[in-house]
Amino acid sequence: MKGIFVFLFISFLGTNLKAQQYILIENRGQVHFFDYQTVKHEYGTYRISKDHMLAEDISGYHLVGYAWKLDSLILYLEREGVVAEKSVFWDSSIVVPQRVSLQGTNLMSYYRQLKDPDAVYQCEDLTIKVRDRGHVTCYKGDSLLWEKLPRVSSFGIGTYGLGFQNPVISQDKKKLLFQYATNFKHYLVEIDVLTGKETKIGRNAEGTPYFYSPEGNYILYRARNHQFVMYDKMDPKRKTPLECSSWKNAFWLYR
Known part of the structure; x- marks a missing residue:
């Protein structure tokens, strides 16, 4: 009887985790x-359902982010440079995973290239320092793990820094996503936290967001043609476009 209970609990847990793969879109x-696990894959494209509506009319605004307040989801909507908040009710029975994130400091001065352009990101004992023109160092505690020097027209962090998107850390804290640039080219690159080894993901649109899926197997980003792409880490050659020619923005949903 005890074995049956454990089996049912594990089965429920697996089902619950599977149901957490939500993507928020404008x-x-x-x-x-929508639940990414239930999306139909046809003719090389993911077909997207619109069953879960949160806001039916935001004409004139663009979705630029979100936050949580108790059982409400706060949508950040931008119009002519001004950001407004719209609160929508969230069904608490729909479980959304907690997100591991890097806490950043001094970001505005870095982005605006002022006198002190350095940015620092931290997650527990991991510290990432980004200096002027894309010089990046990564520390675990007081120990230097790796360093990236800006290089022109070569595979590296790049001469133009990280653009306008913060680095993203994977849920297991083993990988980092960066946007970097060399001469006239912007790329999305994944870096192993411990070794600094780089994996090139693809050309992404400058200044657009990118995210790991909750279980870490996929990367959602916006390609240079402004089409959203799902990168499969289990099959790196597979970059599946989403049915989203009219999408303005998209985010993996986390708490």
């Missing part, structure tokens, strides 16, 4: 979300 003046 599409044709509407905001809705």
Whole structure:
């Protein structure tokens, strides 16, 4: 009997985790979300359902982010440089995973290239320092793990720094996502936290967000043609476009 209970609990847990793969999107003046695990894959494209609607009319605004307040999801909507907040009710029975994130400091001065352009990101004992023009160092405690020097027209962090998107850390804290640039080219690159080894993901649109999926197997980013792409880490040659020619923005949902 005990064995049956454990089996049922594990089965429930696995089902619950599977149901947490939600993506939030802005599409044709509407905001809705979908469960990535239930999306149909047809003719090399993921077909997206609009069953879960959150905001039916945000015409004139663009979804630029989100936050949580108790059982409400706060949508950040931008219009002509001004950001407004829209609170929408979230069904608490729909479980969204907690996100591991890097805490950043001094970001505005870095982005605006002022006198002190350095940025520092931290997650527990991991510290990433980004200096002027894309010089990056990574520390674990007081120990230097790796260093990236800016290089022109070569595979590296680049001469133009990290653009306008913060580095993203994977849920297991083993990988980092950076946007970097060399001469006239912007790329998305994944870096192993301990070794500094780089894996080139693809050309992404400058200044656009990118995220790991909750279980870490996929990377969602916006390609240079402004189409959203799902990069499969289990099959790196597979970059599947989403059915999103009209999408303005997209985010993996985390708490």
